[in-house]
Amino acid sequence: MTDTPPHLVVIGNGMAGCRAVEEILARDPGKYRITIFGAEPRVNYNRIMLSPVLAGEKTYEEIIINGQDWYDDNGIELISGDPVAGIDRAAKTVTSRSGRAISYDKLMIATGSDPFIIPVPGKDLPGVVTFRDLDDVEKMLAAADLGGNAVVIGGGLLGLEAAHGLSLRGMQVTVLHLMPTLMERQLDEAAGWLLKTALEGRGQTILTGADTAEIVGDGKVEAVRLKDGTEIPADIVVMAVGIRPNVALAKEAGLAVGRGIQVDDDMVTSDADILAVGECVEHDGNVYGLVAPLWEMCRSLADGLVAQPNGYRGSVTSTKLKVSGIDVFSAGDFSGGEGCEDIVLRDATRGVYKRVIVKDNKIVGAVLYGDTADGNWYFDLLKKGEDIAEIRDALIFGQAFASGGGAALNPIDAVAALSDDAEICGCNGVSKGTVMACIGGGAQTLDAVRSGCKASGSCGSCTGLVENLLALSLGDDYAGERDVKPMCKCTSFTHEDVRAAILEKELKEIPQVMQELSWSTPDGCASCRPALNYYLLCAWPAEHKEDPQSRFVNERMHANIQKDGTYSVVPRMFGGITTPNELRAIADAADKYKARTVKVTGGQRIDLFGIKKEDLPDIWADLNAAGMVSGHAYGKALRTVKTCVGSEWCRFGTQDSTGLGIMIEQMTWGSWMPHKFKIAVSGCPRNCAEATIKDFGVVCVDSGYELHIGGNGGIHLRGTDLLCKVATEEETLEYCAAFIQLYREEARYLDRTAPWVERVGLDYVKSRVVDDDEGRRALRARFLHSQKILQKDPWAERASGKEAHLHQHLAEIRPFAVVGA
Amino acid sequence: MPHSALWLDVGPVEQLPALGARTLPVQGGEEIAIFRTANGDVYALNNKCPHKQGPLSQGIVHDNTVTCPLHNWRISLATGQALGDDVGCVPTIPVKIDGGRILIGRKEALANAA
Numbered sequence: 001m002t003d004t005p006p007h008l009v010v011i012g013n014g015m016a017g018c019r020a021v022e023e024i025l026a027r028d029p030g031k032y033r034i035t036i037f038g039a040e041p042r043v044n045y046n047r048i049m050l051s052p053v054l055a056g057e058k059t060y061e062e063i064i065i066n067g068q069d070w071y072d073d074n075g076i077e078l079i080s081g082d083p084v085a086g087i088d089r090a091a092k093t094v095t096s097r098s099g100r101a102i103s104y105d106k107l108m109i110a111t112g113s114d115p116f117i118i119p120v121p122g123k124d125l126p127g128v129v130t131f132r133d134l135d136d137v138e139k140m141l142a143a144a145d146l147g148g149n150a151v152v153i154g155g156g157l158l159g160l161e162a163a164h165g166l167s168l169r170g171m172q173v174t175v176l177h178l179m180p181t182l183m184e185r186q187l188d189e190a191a192g193w194l195l196k197t198a199l200e201g202r203g204q205t206i207l208t209g210a211d212t213a214e215i216v217g218d219g220k221v222e223a224v225r226l227k228d229g230t231e232i233p234a235d236i237v238v239m240a241v242g243i244r245p246n247v248a249l250a251k252e253a254g255l256a257v258g259r260g261i262q263v264d265d266d267m268v269t270s271d272a273d274i275l276a277v278g279e280c281v282e283h284d285g286n287v288y289g290l291v292a293p294l295w296e297m298c299r300s301l302a303d304g305l306v307a308q309p310n311g312y313r314g315s316v317t318s319t320k321l322k323v324s325g326i327d328v329f330s331a332g333d334f335s336g337g338e339g340c341e342d343i344v345l346r347d348a349t350r351g352v353y354k355r356v357i358v359k360d361n362k363i364v365g366a367v368l369y370g371d372t373a374d375g376n377w378y379f380d381l382l383k384k385g386e387d388i389a390e391i392r393d394a395l396i397f398g399q400a401f402a403s404g405g406g407a408a409l410n411p412i413d414a415v416a417a418l419s420d421d422a423e424i425c426g427c428n429g430v431s432k433g434t435v436m437a438c439i440g441g442g443a444q445t446l447d448a449v450r451s452g453c454k455a456s457g458s459c460g461s462c463t464g465l466v467e468n469l470l471a472l473s474l475g476d477d478y479a480g481e482r483d484v485k486p487m488c489k490c491t492s493f494t495h496e497d498v499r500a501a502i503l504e505k506e507l508k509e510i511p512q513v514m515q516e517l518s519w520s521t522p523d524g525c526a527s528c529r530p531a532l533n534y535y536l537l538c539a540w541p542a543e544h545k546e547d548p549q550s551r552f553v554n555e556r557m558h559a560n561i562q563k564d565g566t567y568s569v570v571p572r573m574f575g576g577i578t579t580p581n582e583l584r585a586i587a588d589a590a591d592k593y594k595a596r597t598v599k600v601t602g603g604q605r606i607d608l609f610g611i612k613k614e615d616l617p618d619i620w621a622d623l624n625a626a627g628m629v630s631g632h633a634y635g636k637a638l639r640t641v642k643t644c645v646g647s648e649w650c651r652f653g654t655q656d657s658t659g660l661g662i663m664i665e666q667m668t669w670g671s672w673m674p675h676k677f678k679i680a681v682s683g684c685p686r687n688c689a690e691a692t693i694k695d696f697g698v699v700c701v702d703s704g705y706e707l708h709i710g711g712n713g714g715i716h717l718r719g720t721d722l723l724c725k726v727a728t729e730e731e732t733l734e735y736c737a738a739f740i741q742l743y744r745e746e747a748r749y750l751d752r753t754a755p756w757v758e759r760v761g762l763d764y765v766k767s768r769v770v771d772d773d774e775g776r777r778a779l780r781a782r783f784l785h786s787q788k789i790l791q792k793d794p795w796a797e798r799a800s801g802k803e804a805h806l807h808q809h810l811a812e813i814r815p816f817a818v819v820g821a
Numbered sequence: 822m823p824h825s826a827l828w829l830d831v832g833p834v835e836q837l838p839a840l841g842a843r844t845l846p847v848q849g850g851e852e853i854a855i856f857r858t859a860n861g862d863v864y865a866l867n868n869k870c871p872h873k874q875g876p877l878s879q880g881i882v883h884d885n886t887v888t889c890p891l892h893n894w895r896i897s898l899a900t901g902q903a904l905g906d907d908v909g910c911v912p913t914i915p916v917k918i919d920g921g922r923i924l925i926g927r928k929e930a931l932a933n934a935a
């Protein structure tokens with residue numbers, strides 16, 4: 001006993017356990033006699049390389065870290081395939097499953113984590129696997145040999161690596177992810193979207209917001225059913241939704257356990273003779289699921305045990321995804337927050353998105369997609385807490401640029417120093433020489449350069465460089481930025497630029513627009529998001545996916561918010577005509593939902609005030625039942641078509657203004673616009689419907705219909721301009737549809753028709769709507785096409801349960817009921 | 822995780838729409854709005870704009886701010902402070918996510934409650 005060194009027993013033959021032993025041996029090879037228990041029947045291998053093994057890029061032999069000779073050479077006894085079943089702290093022994101009892105002087109727990117299994121029916125069916133060890137990989141490979149469908153639950157690092165491997169092995173892969181973006185803990189929305197698009201491009205199906213209800217199968221896995229009822233066929237299901245520190249042994253032995261086994265800075269547990277290390281521990285409230293922190297823990301453990309304690313201080317982590325050809329990097333905290341500034345660079349041609357988050361002149365986080373070369377450099381600056389004030393301007397371009405003096409120069413000297421064949425615009429391959437020649441040839445503005453040589457005409461990320469070149473060659477003659485303002489502070493593009501790009505590049509989703517057009521913020525702002533949502537809806541009615549979170553509250557709730565947070569409800573009354581039945585239904589609804597005010601609006605219909613957001617779907621259902629639809633009194637959309645009584649009753653009436661108004665409203669209701677849009681039809685020039693202050697007004701005369709446009713009775717009163725006169729109701733409808741569509745396609749978001757017509761000129765509108773017969777018909781056809789798809793009653797959709805969460809509280813807190821619960 | 826002395830469990834995190842909010846009335850107290858940002862971060866604030874009591878839960882969420890639906894003040898979700906030129910502050914409530922559940926600070930949530 002006196003000669004034999006003390007006995008160190010290690011539970012867990014994984015990455016942390018073996019590394020800790022290596023660190024101890026490196027400091028003092030003779031200090032302990034060592035026994036390692038491993039549940040897996042094999043030597044220590046590199047767990048993170050299981051992904052390349054699954055993908056077929058590596059073999060098991062290639063990922064072994066310590067072969068049997070390492071154990072032999074260091075006199076370590078490896079007991080593999082026989083997990084420890086219990087710890088007796090009083091007797092200082094451990095007992096294995098096979099009954100082997102061994103005493104220890106020091107015990108080290110390194111049991112890692114267990115995959116988390118979501119508790120849904122069918123979770124135990126054969127064919128449901130996790131992704132943690134070599135056995136799991138072998139099961140997946142066996143399934144892949146048979147081909148078919150694989151469903152991976154979990155769109156985090158592990159799930160995506162499993163999906164990638166199975167897809168390379170020839171399976172049809174669907175990834176189900178609960179959250180709206182992939183890898184949301186590591187990536188922001190923009191990068192998550194790029195990743196999703198890239199994976200879909202490789203043939204995987206990615207379903208976000210997918211909540212698994214059940215794994216279906218008779219005797220083995222056959223499909224996965226989601227809470228929304230969707231069923232996805234599956235020959236194998238991989239659960240990769242997360243891990244839980246493996247603390248069972250420690251807990252049973254009575255050690256202090258929180259989320260993990262609690263340890264101090266030297267990795268000692270609440271029992272001085274028991275250490276713990278790796279994913280199973282909790283240090284200072286943190287648990288880790290990556291290897292870098294484990295290496296640091298292992299060093300501190302060995303220092304504490306056999307040398308000078310140095311004390312573990314916690315780790316900052318960074319992540320890389322191991323999917324070949326897709327480069328993703330993230331580090332630190334990217335959630336923003338008080339005092340944080342984002343520096344964003346997007347290069348659509350190269351598919352690059354970089355975001356560095358800076359606080360008090362220090363990097364606190366970074367998300368890189370597509371070009372991760374500088375990931376480690378940012379991570380290094382982050383960990384060291386380096387002051388980056390000096391290199392801030394060049395930071396986002398990476399280490400080479402920032403340390404090459406880019407920051408020391410002023411930006412104009414910097415472009416002056418570029419050689420003539422240096423590339424300025426990557427999208428269009430335009431060199432500095434070409435841009436200079438274009439400026440020399442008379443292009444004195446950014447727009448002129450864009451049309452002259454195409455530089456900065458595509459993604460816009462080189463706009464700054466081009467402007468510097470303009471300043472360089474024109475000196476004081478350069479007038480500076482364009483007088484047309486960018487859409488908002490998130491972009492250098494104007495509304496028109498953005499709309500043109502949406503069509504040209506066929507952009508269909510908000511994050512795609514932001515990426516392609518180099519948005520300088522991660523997720524836009526309250527001013528650009530609603531505009532983009534509208535532009536996409538207008539450009540691609542059939543493909544448009546509504547983004548409720550990019551709508552102003554009224555359009556999201558389909559009701560007008562009031563100053564006390566209740567809502568007002570206005571059902572549509574086509575042409576201002578109603579019936580006793582409709583009025584009865586409105587009266588009943590007003591009683592039932594306790595409308596505090598019932599008002600006749602200036603738009604010839606009835607407004608019910610003071611409705612609670614929880615009651616909205618019910619009141620809509622009641623109004624729907626009486627045949628009424630939403631009046632869109634809340635929308636940048638068609639509001640009302642106001643009419644007068646017309647030839648039906650009025651002694652001066654020349655035409656059926658009421659009937660025509662109803663026809664127009666039936667054609668146009670439900671259409672979204674850049675701003676609200678109002679129409680009126682008056683039966684004679686006495687104009688009782690006030691048609692000449694509407695966006696589109698019709699004044700009936702004996703010989704036909706005068707069509708008026710661009711009126712506004714709001715903040716700035718503007719009478720209409722006469723567009724033209726037509727002979728029939730059909731023509732009136734055709735011109736109306738064409739005019740609306742031109743406005744929809746070309747006005748800036750939040751421009752009413754009045755300022756828009758003033759800007760583009762009446763002649764322009766006439767040239768498109770009156771003079772160009774074919775153009776007019778095409779405009780009308782596009783309007784009707786869009787209406788065919790989007791003319792839906794949003795109330796009916798909501799009343800039948802869509803977006804129910806918007807109307808219900810998450811929960812309710814009743815203080816007395818809760819106490820003691 | 823169940824209720825504890827310090828924390829109240831108010832539901833699963835997936836019930837919060839990304840870039841959106843849900844509300845939580847407190848009997849006898851101030852209604853709470855729970856927000857989720859694009860990054861998946863969750864914040865809780867009183868559902869009352871410091872300007873004129875607008876329901877912040879109905880605003881547009883971007884980065885980690887919300888723009889009030891009534892008159893467009895921008896409020897920091899982290900601190901409750903009005904941003905830009907506006908001055909005012911709305912109380913925040915501590916939130917954490919544990920095992921997919923949203924937990925909010927019991928004491929702060931019940932402040933002023935009967």
Ligand code: SRM
Pocket residue numbers: 560561562568570599600601602603604605607633639640676678693694711712713714715716752
């Ligand atoms: C209800 C109503 C007043 C009434 O009791 O009669 C009304 C109520 C509101 N109007 Fe109006 N306007 C109403 C007819 C008008 C009219 C008259 C008309 O349409 O014949 C005008 C002037 C005509 C025009 O628009 O050209 C009018 C010009 C405005 C404006 C200024 C628009 C402008 O371009 O300058 C605003 C502000 C805005 O839209 O940004 C506005 C905004 C509003 C808002 C939506 C304020 C808001 O954002 O919360 C009010 C909503 C109250 C609610 O909760 O329902 N309302 N508003 C009328 C609803 C008509 C309907 O049935 O849909």
Ligand SMILES: Cc1cc2nc3c(=O)[nH]c(=O)nc-3n(C[C@H](O)[C@H](O)[C@H](O)COP(=O)(O)OP(=O)(O)OC[C@H]3O[C@@H](n4cnc5c(N)ncnc54)[C@H](O)[C@@H]3O)c2cc1C
Pocket residue numbers: 011012013014015016017037038039040047048049050051082083084085110111112113131132133158161246249277278279280288289290291292294320322
């Ligand atoms: C597919 C995959 C890819 C990954 N990719 C990355 C990556 O790219 N980057 C990164 O940083 N991290 C990655 N990780 C995470 C990384 O592998 C872990 O952080 C690391 O392995 C944790 O080390 P550990 O020693 O704590 O746990 P483990 O390596 O899991 O070792 C624990 C060992 O203890 C054994 N054990 C458990 N209970 C007992 C018992 N009672 N008796 C005996 N033995 C027991 C287990 O069988 C296991 O072998 C990946 C993980 C997986 C599964």
Ligand code: SF4
Pocket residue numbers: none
């Ligand atoms: S005039 Fe002003 S106060 Fe009256 S409804 Fe219109 S917006 Fe509100």
Ligand code: FES
Pocket residue numbers: 870871872873874875889890891892893894
């Ligand atoms: S109440 Fe919020 S901005 Fe006015």
